[in-house]
Amino acid sequence: xxxxxxxxxxxxxxxxxxxxIQLYALYVIMHGHYSPGGGFQGGVILGASLILLxxxxxxxxxxxxxxxNWITILFxxxxxxxxxxxxxxxxxxxxxxxxxxxAPLLHVxxxxxxxxxxxxxxxxxxxxxxxxxxxxxxxxxxSGPYRNKGTTARRES
Amino acid sequence: xxxxxxxxxxxxxxICAVAALTVKDLLSAVVILGAYSFFMCLMWTQMGxxxxxxxxxxxxxxxGTILLITAVFKTTRNSKD
Numbered sequence: 001x002x003x004x005x006x007x008x009x010x011x012x013x014x015x016x017x018x019x020x021i022q023l024y025a026l027y028v029i030m031h032g033h034y035s036p037g038g039g040f041q042g043g044v045i046l047g048a049s050l051i052l053l054x055x056x057x058x059x060x061x062x063x064x065x066x067x068x069n070w071i072t073i074l075f076x077x078x079x080x081x082x083x084x085x086x087x088x089x090x091x092x093x094x095x096x097x098x099x100x101x102x103a104p105l106l107h108v109x110x111x112x113x114x115x116x117x118x119x120x121x122x123x124x125x126x127x128x129x130x131x132x133x134x135x136x137x138x139x140x141x142x143s144g145p146y147r148n149k150g151t152t153a154r155r156e157s
Numbered sequence: 158x159x160x161x162x163x164x165x166x167x168x169x170x171x172i173c174a175v176a177a178l179t180v181k182d183l184l185s186a187v188v189i190l191g192a193y194s195f196f197m198c199l200m201w202t203q204m205g206x207x208x209x210x211x212x213x214x215x216x217x218x219x220x221g222t223i224l225l226i227t228a229v230f231k232t233t234r235n236s237k238d
Binding site for chain 2: 028036037038040041044045047048051133136137140141143
């Protein structure tokens with residue numbers, strides 16, 4: 001499933017398209033609080049661009065860009081950003097994920113602090129979703145063919 | 158709300174759902190399920206739920222289809238029906 005494709009058209013089209021897909025994903029994450037989209041959808045699109053690199057250029061090229069250790073670090077980091085911003089609000093005397101109380105820390109008004117807080121949470125969600133999508137695909141695609149243990153018994157009966 | 162558009166999209170959704178359940182080949186079923194997700198995405202957009210439509214298009218129609226195709230490549234057909 002994941003190997004270096006020999007077709008020049010597939011490789012060229014993927015190489016041209018991947019930066020634009022990633023740029024669009026960053027746009028979706030950054031504009032999540034004004035328009036449709038957000039951390040989850042942007043993270044999925046960012047993960048899809050990495051999956052496209054993985055199925056067209058093979059495991060070796062893709063893993064030079066983002067190795068398996070980095071995927072593990074990134075999805076822990078995404079959850080840490082999300083939960084860290086939420087817990088930081090608890091330390092400033094608000095509720096969990098109540099960004100308005102972060103205003104003295106960021107030196108802005110409470111409304112702007114809410115906008116920046118939701119942006120930080122969406123960046124964390126986007127990083128986590130991207131790395132989990134790549135990790136799920138990589139773990140399915142790399143394992144061997146699935147053999148059901150019960151099929152031989154059923155065929156005999 | 159445009160009623161003819163709504164009815165046509167609903168018809169396509171039902172046709173795709175029935176076809177995905179009845180077709181024998183697993184890869185064809187996955188591709189038809191991707192088409193079903195895309196028509197559901199059009200339906201959410203038409204009903205005004207743009208955020209849900211975006212999630213449907215990005216998650217179900219792209220990454221879900223990729224993961225199901227990968228799973229189909231890893232399975233073998235044992236029964237003869």
